[in-house]
Amino acid sequence: MPKYLEHTPLGSTRQLRRWHRARILQAIRAEAGISRLKLARKLGLSPSAVTEVVAELLNEGLLTERPLPPTGQGRPSVALEVEEKRHLALAWEIDVDRMAVALLNLKGEVRARVVLPPAPMQLDEALALLQQHTAPLLAGVRVLSAGLALPGLLEPAQGHLTLAPNLGWADLPLLERFQEALRSLGLVGIPAVVENEANAAAYGLYALGGLALEHCVYLNLGVGVGGGVVVERKVYHGARFHAGEVGHIPLDPEGPPCRCGKRGCAEAFLSYRRWQEDPSPARLQEMAERLAQLSAMVLATLDPERIVLGGPLIEATGEALLEAVQARLPRYALAVHDPAQITVSPLGREAALLGVGALAADVFIEQMSYEEA
CATH class of the missing domain: 3.30.420.40 (ATPase, nucleotide binding domain)
Structure with missing residues (x-):
């Protein structure tokens, strides 16, 4: 489990509840098919607290449930899983030899993917092409968060691109431009992250590469x-x-x-x-x-x-x-x-694309842990 979910936060009851929501969703991501009772034991929460939060996540569509085979007397348990088809993270990759778009669910499974020609000369042109090829993929989908990976020196927190020598770009407000492109697709207010492609790929090895x-x-x-x-x-x-x-x-x-x-x-x-x-x-x-x-x-x-x-x-x-x-x-x-x-x-050429998608999905969970539901 990510380190920001390992230690109980200081703050109000509301803050603690948001943290529990994030922990529960993350635990179900990590162990598909877990029951409410096992989830309560694993996280050290009361069954009633888990049931209440799970009901909220089911209502939001982030979770699904299915009955488990009966094991004897009593009521059968229900398996909890993250929803796999509609609630997705968006990943964009810009590189010298190609660009790419992918939609991944919270388990890291790719639901849609488009590979495009190499990046054009200008950042705005590259973002416009990515927008164009993303739009048809969004019907019936809720995008939870988005990530962009490219080769260059950048400051992820500020989103500033210092230099991308192989692309010929320098001193650009990358995150700001990325968020503008997302808004043009109707994706307003979602968490967005930019990352160097090698860092994104390294993150993907841990998150998705086994x-x-x-x-x-x-x-x-x-x-x-x-x-x-x-x-x-x-x-x-x-x-x-x-x-x-x-x-x-x-x-x-x-x-x-x-x-x-x-x-x-x-x-x-x-x-x-x-x-x-x-x-x-x-x-x-x-x-x-x-x-x-x-x-x-x-x-x-x-x-x-x-x-x-x-x-x-x-x-x-x-x-x-x-x-x-x-x-x-x-x-x-x-x-x-x-x-x-x-x-x-093990992720091959897709490492950066999948890695920035996994990073975006984790940013969604992290934001859930401190923002109002």
Whole structure:
């Protein structure tokens, strides 16, 4: 359960009730088919309190119920589940090689998905295209929250995009523009969140990827190289919100030029574009050497349980690149680090899109915990 739901909040009875609503919904998300009685025991609440809150959530359409098979004498229990088809989180992805739209339920299951061409030159044009392809998906749907992921340096709380070099964008009020686009779709007043694509993908690994990791690093190998850092089940943004920018760690000062103006950055060696220029065994081995070097630095600095690889380069090279990196890791890493700590993302190319959808769904639960019902 998220940390903001683990400790009883200080405040009024109303605040405590909102917190219980969020805890109950989150617990049912985590354990589909749970009964009211088991839910009360799990959360340490009275059965009457659980029954009252569940009735509210059923009335709002956020939950459904079905009878459980009888187990003997007495009244049969009823299984509680989150509603799966109508109450959804909206996810948008903007990237250099594609854009995408998805609608996910609170269990993280995709109910609709559209993949679009690469992002146009201007942010407003990209948002207009995403709006256009989202509108037909909204009939009969209640959008609970929305998230937008893109590759760039941004401050999620303020929603300010400092720089997205591969998109050619800088100094933009991203969250404000995103909310304007949502309002144009009639989605007014819903929670909205913006996040760096690698951070979103890292979050998705925990929320949807079946990786029960307290600490991990996701490396997105695409047009650029981005990193998402998860510490104690939360995305770590750093003091200036720029944590995870591993693509600009210099690996060789005499190496190829990088878009940032330096030479020999990890991104200059490991971009998908570079692979497309020469998809040869020799290029794969060279990339494996550099990725092993970068991975050793990440392991020594952050000590994650796992480094998870994803993005277009991994989609193109798959197990061949992974195995070559694992074979080379001992050359650079400390003896305490195991090559098996480097793995491929189970979410594939969809990691950022699904991750920002999962993040949006969790933001909805978090807001429920402190806002009026």
